Amino acid sequence: MVNFLVRRLLFMIPVALLVSFVTFMIIHLIPGDPARVLLGESATPQTVAALRHQLGLDKPLLTQYVLWLGQALHGNLGQSIQLQQPVTQAILQRLPVTAELGIISLVVSVALAIPLGVLAAGTRNTPIDWLINVLSLIGTSIPNFVLGLLLILFLAVVIRPFPPGGYVPFTQDPLANLRDLVLPVITLAAGAVAGNLRQVRASMIEVLSQDYIRTARAKGLRRGRVYFVHALRNALLPLLTIVGLQAGAILGGAVIIESIFLWPGVGLLAIQSILSKDYPVVQGVVLLSALSYMLVNLLVDVGYGALDPRISLGQSQ
Amino acid sequence: MAPQPSESQREAESLQHMGEIAPAAEVGEKVGEKVAIPDEGERSHPTFATRARSALRAVWADPRLICGAVLVALLLMAIFAPWIAPYPPLKYHPTIAARPPSLAHWLGTDALGRDQLSRVIYGARISLSVGAGAIVLGGLVGAFLGILGGYARGWVDQIITIVVDALLAFPSLILALAIAAALGSGITNVVIALAVVRIPLYARLARGQTLQVRALDYVTAARAVGTPAWRILLRHIFPNIFSPLLVQATLSISFAILDESVLSFLGLGAQPPTPEWGTMISDAQPYLTGATAPWMILGPALAITITVLCLNLFGDAMRDRLDPRTAGKVDSASLASGAQE
Numbered sequence: 148m149v150n151f152l153v154r155r156l157l158f159m160i161p162v163a164l165l166v167s168f169v170t171f172m173i174i175h176l177i178p179g180d181p182a183r184v185l186l187g188e189s190a191t192p193q194t195v196a197a198l199r200h201q202l203g204l205d206k207p208l209l210t211q212y213v214l215w216l217g218q219a220l221h222g223n224l225g226q227s228i229q230l231q232q233p234v235t236q237a238i239l240q241r242l243p244v245t246a247e248l249g250i251i252s253l254v255v256s257v258a259l260a261i262p263l264g265v266l267a268a269g270t271r272n273t274p275i276d277w278l279i280n281v282l283s284l285i286g287t288s289i290p291n292f293v294l295g296l297l298l299i300l301f302l303a304v305v306i307r308p309f310p311p312g313g314y315v316p317f318t319q320d321p322l323a324n325l326r327d328l329v330l331p332v333i334t335l336a337a338g339a340v341a342g343n344l345r346q347v348r349a350s351m352i353e354v355l356s357q358d359y360i361r362t363a364r365a366k367g368l369r370r371g372r373v374y375f376v377h378a379l380r381n382a383l384l385p386l387l388t389i390v391g392l393q394a395g396a397i398l399g400g401a402v403i404i405e406s407i408f409l410w411p412g413v414g415l416l417a418i419q420s421i422l423s424k425d426y427p428v429v430q431g432v433v434l435l436s437a438l439s440y441m442l443v444n445l446l447v448d449v450g451y452g453a454l455d456p457r458i459s460l461g462q463s464q
Numbered sequence: 465m466a467p468q469p470s471e472s473q474r475e476a477e478s479l480q481h482m483g484e485i486a487p488a489a490e491v492g493e494k495v496g497e498k499v500a501i502p503d504e505g506e507r508s509h510p511t512f513a514t515r516a517r518s519a520l521r522a523v524w525a526d527p528r529l530i531c532g533a534v535l536v537a538l539l540l541m542a543i544f545a546p547w548i549a550p551y552p553p554l555k556y557h558p559t560i561a562a563r564p565p566s567l568a569h570w571l572g573t574d575a576l577g578r579d580q581l582s583r584v585i586y587g588a589r590i591s592l593s594v595g596a597g598a599i600v601l602g603g604l605v606g607a608f609l610g611i612l613g614g615y616a617r618g619w620v621d622q623i624i625t626i627v628v629d630a631l632l633a634f635p636s637l638i639l640a641l642a643i644a645a646a647l648g649s650g651i652t653n654v655v656i657a658l659a660v661v662r663i664p665l666y667a668r669l670a671r672g673q674t675l676q677v678r679a680l681d682y683v684t685a686a687r688a689v690g691t692p693a694w695r696i697l698l699r700h701i702f703p704n705i706f707s708p709l710l711v712q713a714t715l716s717i718s719f720a721i722l723d724e725s726v727l728s729f730l731g732l733g734a735q736p737p738t739p740e741w742g743t744m745i746s747d748a749q750p751y752l753t754g755a756t757a758p759w760m761i762l763g764p765a766l767a768i769t770i771t772v773l774c775l776n777l778f779g780d781a782m783r784d785r786l787d788p789r790t791a792g793k794v795d796s797a798s799l800a801s802g803a804q805e
Binding site: 165169418429 | 626627629630631633634635636637638639641642643645646647718722725726729730731732742745749752753754755758761765768769772773776777
C-alpha cells in the first residue's frame, strides 16, 4: 500500500511539472500586454516598459517559467493585478466557499444516485425504472446554467423560499448558509446524480446476472441483503471512477454555478480574472484546480484497493 | 488517470474480445458475400415501400431513433436558416422589445426587439458547427497521437502518454476556459479550445485499439513483407480502429455543444450580436431574475436541451445497433465514457 502510494506520487511529479508548464504557456498566450492593462490606456511607453521590467515580463518566456515555478514551489503564485493581494491569499480566502459547494454536491449526488440506481436495477423494465431513466436523461441533457436559472425563476423569484443568490458564511449564520446552499447544490448535483445513477443501474444489472448472486438468492437470503451486501459492493467500482471524473466536472461546474448565484468562491474568481485579464490569478486557479483534480484521482485509485480486494496495490503489475 | 491495475485488466479483457470477434467477423463477411451474390440476381432491389416499412419497424422497435429525425430537422434548420427564419436575426425594433410569445413572434422578442425564434434558428448553425468542428479536430489530432504512440511504442509512446496524462489532469471545462481566454473570444477559438480538451480521450482510445490491432497477424504479415510504417498505419490500422472512434465521436458531440454554450454564456465564445444559444440565455438572465420577461430564456434553453437530449439518445441507439460488443447488452461502457466528458 505504502509502496503503491509512493510510486503513484513519484509518477505524479513529471505530470505535475508538465501541467504547470502547460498552464504557464496557455496563460502567456493571452493577447494584450498585462503591463498596459494594469496602467491603462494613458500610460507612456516608458512607464509601461518600466513596469514590464519590474514584473519580469521582459525576460525570455522560459526564464519567466523557471522563476515562476521556483516561486510557486514556495507557495508564492505572484501578485494579483486587480485585487491588490497575493494570488495564493486570494485563492485560499475563497477556497472554503467552493469546497463547501463542491463537497456537499458530490456527497448529495452519490447519496441519491446509489439508492435510485439500485431501485431502477431492481425494478428493471417496470414503470418505476422507466421514470427514473427518463428523469436521468433529462438531468444529463439540461445544461446546468439553464437549470440554475430555472430554479432561480421558480424557487427564488415566483415563489420565494430561497434567495436567488449570495452567500452567508456558515460561521456567521448557519441557517442562512444552508438556505443559500440549496439551489446551487441542486444545480450542481443534478447532472451528477443522473450520470451516476445510470452507472449504478447498469453495473447493478450486470452484477445481478452473475452466478454468485443466484447462489445467494438460492440459499434463501433476502433480496435486500443480496442487493446491498453482495451486489452493491461490486457494482460500486465503476461508480468510483466516475466520481473521480465528476470531481473535475464539479470544479468546472463551480465556475458556472458561482457566477449565476454570485458565490464568492474560486469559480467566480476564475471567471472574473479571465474577463479582467488578471493573468497571475487565472494561472494560479488553473494550476491549483489541476493539482487538486490529480489528488482526487489518486484517492480514487486508493479507494479501488479498499473496495476490491482482488486489486492489490502493493504488487507491481 | 485511470488506475493501473484495472487498466491492464481492461486491456486484457478487450484483447480477448478482439480474439473472439475478429475471426468471427471475417467468416461472416465471406459467408455474406457468397450468399449475397446469387441473391442479388434473383431478387429485385427493395422498393421504397419496403424500405419505409423496415425503417418504421426499426423505429417501432427502438423509439430512440426518432431522435435521428429531430437531428436531421435541426441540421436542415441550420442550413436553410435564411429561408426558414421569419425575421432577420439581427434586425432590432426597440418599440417591440421584450414582448411575450405571440402569433407574430412565436418565442417572443429579446431586449432589443429582435425575434427570438429567428435567432434560435440561426443559433443552430453555430452550435452544430462548433460541436462537430471541435469533435473532428480533437478526434483527428487525438487519434493521430494515439495511433502513433500505440504503434511506435518506446520513448515516443512514453512522451505522448505523459502529455495526454497532463492534459487529462486538468478539469476539462477549466482547461477550455483558460485556452479560450488565452486565444481571445470568438467561434474559431472556441473550436480550438474544445478540441484540445478532447484530444486525450481520443488519444487513449486510439492507443488502446492500436495496441490490439498491431498484434494481429495481418499487421505482422504486412510488416514482414516490408510495408512501410505509414502505409500500415493508414491502410491496416486506421480503418480497423475507426468504428470505436466514430462511436465515441457521435456520443461526445453533445458534450461539445454543451461546453460551447457554457463558454458563450460566460462571455468567452460567440460575441454579440451573433445569434447563439448560450449568449441568448446570458442576455435573458437579467429579465429572468428580475421576473420582467422570463419567457426570453424559453427558446434558447429548449433548443440546447432538445439538441443535447436527441444527440444522447441517438448516439446510444446507434452504438447499441452498430457495436457488436454492446449490442443487446447494458451500456455501461458508454456511460463511463460519457461521464468522462
